[in-house]
């Protein structure tokens with residue numbers, strides 16, 4: 001559905017994005033993660049044709065964004081950078097105004113979308129009376145009006161209260177499960193991303209640190225031993241990486257082999273248990289140090 005090929009961008013000689021390649025499959029909810037300044041907005045901007053890459057290209061439904069932007073973006077919707085609305089107009093008038101700029105959308109389509117985002121009851125009220133959550137729903141409605149196959153959501157839950165966050169999460173899942181949309185989202189709320197996305201990309205200082213299903217990443221274990229000095233010599237020989245009490249095993253090595261080698265090396269092992277990974281711990285391991 002989406003393919004980013006070696007996307008690079010520098011601003012005033014400073015690399016914001018360094019040869020980013022990744023693919024997003026149809027029907028996926030894919031998470032783009034990174035600290036402030038990691039390059040997420042630059043990536044979104046390139047996918048929407050707002051930012052021209054120095055090198056590389058983005059392809060959506062097989063069409064190049066740099067070579068054929070209208071076709072690449074034909075079935076794409078987005079909430080990107082703080083969406084702005086006219087406060088004195090109603091939600092409905094704002095959407096009509098948007099539609100008048102971007103192409104015909106039927107009244108029925110508008111009503112369907114408003115039902116989907118749960119904004120029918122307040123749609124005739126002026127936007128200045130809307131809560132932040134309602135503005136986010138209006139922004140989502142705007143993104144959905146052209147009946148997209150793929151939507152980009154930049155921080156869709158930013159500033160929402162817990163109930164708003166939950167409602168946004170349920171809407172995103174419904175868009176994928178009931179409407180077959182492919183969704184790319186960025187968020188700093190890792191517990192949210194954890195509930196929505198299997199596959200994530202982690203950007204750090206413009207470079208891709210990880211891309212894939214974080215739940216499938218190599219298992220790690222917690223160990224308790226009587227002497228870490230001796231244990232470290234054994235672990236190093238096995239190419240096992242230790243961080244405090246938890247260890248990451250190289251491919252093909254089982255935890256039983258590690259325990260066996262430690263015992264043979266004269267180390268007493270008093271506890272072995274799987275390390276329960278969260279997306280937050282997975283993310284921090286790849287972006288710190």
Ligand SMILES: Nc1ncnc2c1ncn2[C@@H]1O[C@H](COP(=O)(O)OP(=O)(O)OP(=O)(O)O)[C@@H](O)[C@H]1O
Nearest residue numbers: 011012015016034035036037038039040041042043
């Ligand atoms: N228009 C611009 N002009 C100059 N520098 C820019 C511009 N846009 C982004 N940058 C720089 O590029 C780098 C990546 O920024 P980007 O906005 O893509 O990060 P981000 O991951 O979206 O961060 P955030 O989470 O804060 O939105 C930063 O160093 C930023 O200062």
